[in-house]
Amino acid sequence: MKEKEARKLYNSMTNVKEDNIEEAWKEKAKRKHPIWIKWGMAVACLFLGVIAAYAIPNIFVSTSENGDHMDAGMEDVSLDGNPNGYSTAQGEQPANDIEIAEQDQAAQKQETESLPEVSDNRESELSEITTVVSDYSYGGEACYKAPDNGHCIYSIPLQKAMEEYGDMVLYKTVVDVFSDNNMFESNSEAVKNEIKRLAEIDYTVDFEHYNDGTMDHYYFVLYATQEQLTNFVRNDNYGYMFWLYDERAK
């Protein structure tokens, strides 16, 4: 019944001002990853591959002494308390973006300073568990409903990783916080307050920010064991969606 009218509306859009067409098209082009990010990711993968080639035999040696079994495919990284995989990439931005990038770095520093640091005790405790899982290969794609208040949803790769590795490792996750099924921006006051609350009850949290040359990205990062994730101390006014870090922050 309404198809004719919808078609008329759709057709009439064709000749809207070219400014609007160009604006939308340029936005699309702008949002594409710059080539150096693609190459950066390729180099990073290669680097991780080399590290893994050295580290995996060591994992088998150390775990076989405990009689545990661990598969390959896990990232073996020592915690430095403030991981940020993007910090070096910013230096590679085009010259005309350098000033913006410096301002972003200053803003990032300011934001990081205002948020809790990982405590020394916690850090030493965490350093005993040296394997951090931030990625899990999962072939399928999934859509998730927004979590209701007081509920947590774990992404399928995170669930699979927890099934496989259990409490032997730390999971590096990115957390999205919702209220009444609407997601807060990661740099909102509500999320920052949540990060503070969790830090006060001894969760290892971090707040990452980087600018890819076109836009800002903010991540609420949580390092947690399986037990901490499944028995997450939630605020009943919020819903939580947990992703493995590499799912969200790629």
Next chain:
Amino acid sequence: MEDLQIIDLYNQRDENAISETAKKYGAFCESIAFNILTIAADVEECVNDTYLQAWNSIPPQQPARLGAWLGKVVRNIAINLWNKNHRKKRYAGMEQLLSELEDCIPSPITVEQEIEEKELTEFLNTWLASLSKADRILFMRRYWNGKAVKDLAKEYRIMPRDMAKRMYRLRQSLKSALEKEDYSL
């Protein structure tokens, strides 16, 4: 190559104009046609017809914005092909877009005048100008370019559900604006 240089090639009747157009705007044209037609063979036909139309129209036409001009041409050709063939084939892309746009149709109770297509374009220009830049870009990318909601959600790093909600609010805003002016489609 800059747009002006490409247009110069057309003006000189140099066939490299087509290959340079394809190099710079081929993917853009294909994405617009594909989002309407969803059938690779028809997309190819549509994009080739666009290059032919560019060859036949420039000169005398001298588009100020070659990309946007080509976008309009390819969109028109794709819509015409859709109109011609949609009873025989199923074009999932445009059918989905049309079913979403039905949300924008004003209620017949409030209408007083049927708006002409040209007038509707002017109305859309005004309405688009009233939106925030982010909303305007999103609306255009969904309903002009036909970009899928899930792809937009992925790009903006929000859930598809939230992107769908945002689109719904935009469609409702357009409907309200049409109703406010007592327009009927």
